[in-house]
Amino acid sequence: MSNQNSVIAFYDERMLAHEPDIEVPFLPGRMDKRIRSLLSGLGVPWHYPEHPARLTAIRHLLELEPVPGVTFEAGMAATREQLARVHTLTYLDHISQLRGESAWLDEDTTAVSPGSVDAAEVAAGTAIAAVEAVIQGRAESSFALVRPPGHHAEPVRARGFCLFNNVAVAAAHARLALGCERVMIVDWDVHHGNGTQDIFWADPDVLCFDIHRAAPFYPGTGTLEEIGVGLGEGTNINVPLPADAGDVAYLKAFREILVPAAEWFKPDLILVSAGFDPHTHDLAMNVSYDGFAAMTGILQELARQQCGGRLVFVLEGGYNLISLSRGVRTVLKVLAGNTPPTPGLRGLSEVEAATAFHRSAFVTESEDLAAPPDAGQERQ
Ligand SMILES: [Zn+2]
Numbered sequence: 001m002s003n004q005n006s007v008i009a010f011y012d013e014r015m016l017a018h019e020p021d022i023e024v025p026f027l028p029g030r031m032d033k034r035i036r037s038l039l040s041g042l043g044v045p046w047h048y049p050e051h052p053a054r055l056t057a058i059r060h061l062l063e064l065e066p067v068p069g070v071t072f073e074a075g076m077a078a079t080r081e082q083l084a085r086v087h088t089l090t091y092l093d094h095i096s097q098l099r100g101e102s103a104w105l106d107e108d109t110t111a112v113s114p115g116s117v118d119a120a121e122v123a124a125g126t127a128i129a130a131v132e133a134v135i136q137g138r139a140e141s142s143f144a145l146v147r148p149p150g151h152h153a154e155p156v157r158a159r160g161f162c163l164f165n166n167v168a169v170a171a172a173h174a175r176l177a178l179g180c181e182r183v184m185i186v187d188w189d190v191h192h193g194n195g196t197q198d199i200f201w202a203d204p205d206v207l208c209f210d211i212h213r214a215a216p217f218y219p220g221t222g223t224l225e226e227i228g229v230g231l232g233e234g235t236n237i238n239v240p241l242p243a244d245a246g247d248v249a250y251l252k253a254f255r256e257i258l259v260p261a262a263e264w265f266k267p268d269l270i271l272v273s274a275g276f277d278p279h280t281h282d283l284a285m286n287v288s289y290d291g292f293a294a295m296t297g298i299l300q301e302l303a304r305q306q307c308g309g310r311l312v313f314v315l316e317g318g319y320n321l322i323s324l325s326r327g328v329r330t331v332l333k334v335l336a337g338n339t340p341p342t343p344g345l346r347g348l349s350e351v352e353a354a355t356a357f358h359r360s361a362f363v364t365e366s367e368d369l370a371a372p373p374d375a376g377q378e379r380q
Pocket residue numbers: 189190191275277316317318
């Protein structure tokens with residue numbers, strides 16, 4: 001460990017009340033048919049993958065193996081005014097009417113239980129709390145451990161387990177209430193953050209950088225050509241990758257695209273839509289814990305150069321509970337001051353030591369460059 005930095009992790013039990021019940025009848029008619037055919041195509045008994053244990057697994061790991069320098073704080077509920085900066089009032093009214101209900105919102109399996117709307121308001125408000133802590137200087141960096149996730153939620157539509165776009169609500173709050181002029185959002189979740197892109201599509205003051213598995217992988221957007229429009233043209237950057245891409249590709253994109261973009265944009269705050277589903281244990285990519293650590297290290301250095309170190313993580317996806325919780329802990333360790341390891345080098349020094357240990361068993365020094373002593377005779 002090098003210098004210890006102050007980091008606040010935000011966690012609030014009210015977000016555990018979002019627990020959609022898959023037995024609740026679907027929407028009537030055509031959508032019911034489509035959802036049932038989608039679910040039957042999965043070929044396994046289906047459960048709602050975005051469940052409360054995602055958060056409790058993280059909390060339990062951080063209790064068992066605390067990270068020095070990281071303290072916990074509770075979150076807060078976002079107000080209607082804060083949510084309305086990125087969602088339409090019609091949409092907010094629709095979601096609000098679902099308070100206390102069980103319902104399906106979208107054919108892509110987004111659903112709510114009676115506690116979901118309150119939980120979603122706390123998720124968005126907790127992302128705001130994490131930004132306020134950093135802007136007020138109470139911590140250099142922070143991590144909002146939230147669910148339901150947010151980056152698929154569009155101004156008028158819930159999608160992909162997301163109700164409110166937490167990171168977008170936090171970015172809008174930083175811009176409109178906390179005096180930030182330019183905010184950069186880095187989305188490394190394995191899925192493209194279509195909602196975040198949509199919300200800031202024409203906004204020149206919010207730069208979105210999104211690295212993800214390429215379409216047709218869900219949600220099917222995020223091509224290179226999607227660069228924003230109007231005054232916002234050029235402030236939307238997508239890096240679509242093939243399945244199984246890993247640390248080397250992610251870090252090359254960070255160093256050669258994200259860093260120069262940030263140096264050009266000069267943000268006052270960097271937000272991260274941090275999904276842990278690019279991990280090898282999860283869906284379709286090969287990012288390692290060292291890869292997450294190295295990406296965090298690059299962002300931390302960038303934030304220190306550009307905006308006084310102000311760096312806020314907001315949890316998105318990640319469905320394998322081990323890689324999700326270990327991934328979050330890996331990020332927190334770097335934020336708190338640990339030097340990130342270099343991906344791809346783990347085990348190399350051990351192999352060098354093992355090589356030296358075993359080499360004498362099958363190679364002698366005199367044999368290194370010469371032919372075997374009796375080779376000439378054998379050839380005759
Ligand atoms: Zn995801």
